[in-house]
Amino acid sequence: MAQQELKRELANRHVQLIAIGGTIGTGLFLGSGRAIEKAGPSIMLTYILVGVAVFFVMRALGELLLSKKGYQSFTDIAEDYLGPRAAYVTGWTYWFCWIMTAMADVIAVGVYVQYWFDIPQWVPAVVCLIILLGLNLMTVKNFGELEFWFALIKVVTILALIGLGVVLLITGLKTDAGSVTVRNLWMHGGVFPNGISGFLYSFQMVVFAYVGVELVGVSAAETSNPEKNIPSAINKIPLRILFFYVGALFVLLCINPWTQLSPAESPFVRTFTLVGIPVAAGIINFVVLTSAASACNSGMFSTSRILYNLSRNRQASARFGALNRNHVPGNSLLVSTLVISAGALLSKLVPEQAFGIVTTVSAICFLWVWAVVLVCHIRYKKQRPDLHAASAFRAPLTPFVNYAVLGLFAAILLIMLVADETRPALLFTPLWFVLLYTLYALRSRKGESSPAIGGALPEGPAELPR
Template sequence: MEKQELKRDLKNRHVQLIAIGGTIGTGLFLGSGRAIQLAGPSIILAYLIVGIALFFVMRALGELLLSNAGYQSFTDFAADYIGPWAGYVTGWTYWFCWIMTAMADIIAVGVYVQYWFNIPQWIPALVCLIILLGLNLLTVKLFGELEFWFAIIKVITILALIVIGVILLFIGFQTETGTVSVKNLWEYGGLFPNGISGFLLSFQLVVFAFVGVELVGVSAAETSDPKKNIPSAINKIPLRILFFYVGALVIILSINPWEQLSASSSPFVQVFSLVGIPVAAGIINFVVLTSAASACNSGLFSTSRILYNLSSHNQGPAKFSALNKNHVPSSALFTSGIVVSIGALLSKLIPGQAFSIVTTISAICFIWVWSIILISHIKYMKTRPDLREKSTFKAPLAPFINYVVLALFVFILIIMLLAEATRLALLLTPVWFILLFIAYALRKRKFNNHANEKDIETSTIA
């Protein structure tokens, strides 16, 4: 029987916009409110530092994926360069990362809907999840189209915010809190109003804002021309970080002093309300709602593909590699959807804390995945200099920059350990890795026993 395979139906415009969608999500639209409260205007510097670090992670990812046409995701090269355990642990951790992220996104959907309707958060969260599941069961091309238009909406929104903000700055617009001016960046306690500690504590939320940037790598198996599309998407990341993150935050903090922005709602919505455009605030709320839905859509896509990949490599239940008539891994998709629905339950049980808990766990697990990409790249350079020499998409400043970024990740984890808000999540996360290593050891023993039994049968027949 011919093996079913994923279809390469994602075109260049899909990959480009998936890359944009991966770098603009709930972390920016909702999470930036809390990050601003922690760091003040210095949040801009935090976004810049993490954004630059992740560009180097993406360049390492791109070079590794293009070094072997058989690589479908980073779990493949992790297994090759670090060991089979790394492929197994990283694959399942990446699935867990996106499960946590998708939970945060559907929780955010519930928060945004409450802008119009006073209903429990979990109801719109669950409805959104069911709709996205149904759409994902169709074709990968439909996923690409959904992400294309979701990303277009995000781009237009941030572009509109920046254009309107520049006009308000130019005319010296008066709001209820004062004049719109770049002076608002430093006149309310300076660039570091909460000191270095507030700046450092914001890094967890900033890391979460960038989760999904590596989604280009997950979509590689379904990209029609990876050698052209992947480098193109990765090389545009720095420009997107400067424009979408730094540009948007400079405008937001120029319009409204940092101390007057709420940590619990979207600063984008607050800004348009503040300048006296309530209708625009409603429109922006709709946009950030679609952004959360888009991020959840990406979560369902990536978790189903990573389960498919794990199953194809005998690292997960065989049923996850089964594709439906549209070449979509439906069993893997349903399984991920059921687990993500726990997020709706969390928003019912602990509505005030659910978002913070899942974003912290997600950020920690993504740091693991990004670190594995960097370590794999270091090993690749040492063991396969021939491939490095032939590479048409060499990661710059490697391997030196790999070590620098790894040191930054360790530093961020130490900050999380010292911060009361993130300490519990950091201490609980190792339980996940312990369970994975136990599962890997049991699975390895099972396969070894099975192989030994086959050898005995063969020798008996002989």
């Protein structure tokens, strides 16, 4: 039935910019100062290592999504290769970590607007949610257009920074921080100024910086030509990582000795100020504002789609599987937005602690989701070697690279356990998984083959949209 199908309105330019927007966010604009304080110039190596790992995750996800036309996201994949329990836990976990991320971002919108207007921060936060909700309720094309322009602003800003850095390096001009030179990368305590421990402690913020890259997969159901657009977007991830992340950090650290960057200040603001651009703070505040709005927009999109898929897979209320006349899961979008707004109130009550805790929990949950993708790919290759052999987008170096990346994720969790800042959130997060497994077990005992949250199961088998 046409009214029950997601509409494929995301064009190639939307998918490409969603991919770019997913790999450029608050982790770079806001979190890089904190990460640089811990790791110094070695932060570039952290971004490369995590970026390579994420690329292999995305290659595995891309092959899996294209192996079967009925797949909407990795929850459907988990259902096939790990069973309904894993699909249930992974689906709700993905919804949860994007809810947590969107909570922080919508509060950030309110804080950034206060830079220009002396109004309570909840006012612009609510206005932002209402505007994004209204646009997303219309058509999925609106989501694509919003992300296109949000991502374009980020790209232009980073291009301007990199171009400025190249000019300064070539001309040898000086700033208030001193000479602009590549030697700044090792002249102030070396590449690893805080030792290996500082380098390792930077991994949590870098993982959070890559949150959202898998949106290419989430948007598969609404991509007009997934066989072409998804591989194209995924294969460009390494170049984007090298250029936008490593390139931007390289320029920042050449212009500013890392010792002069404050974790409480955006290194981008610092850089534009040093080179004599008086409106730098306002420019970067606008960029960070759009970045936060973009992340919130992505959160609303992904949480509504994952809730829709959970419903269609009989793992959530049937009401969340309803589409409005614009082929958008309106009920799922409304509920997700409501939860995000309720969480914004909590963030307002404890603003100093909330952001750090929420982002750490989000990073941990995303590691779970990425790990599930890798495990599913291992099972897929063993159980369906015919599909793997016939795939036009085979993931490279498997299954060995899958195990290597899973080992890296385990090491990152161990680092979070050791670090004082991230330990509380890491110890709290397992409660979420205990809750989900308990709910699944309780409803399974009642004879429900696949438990639902929020209401009755839909009658009859759920037909996945194509």
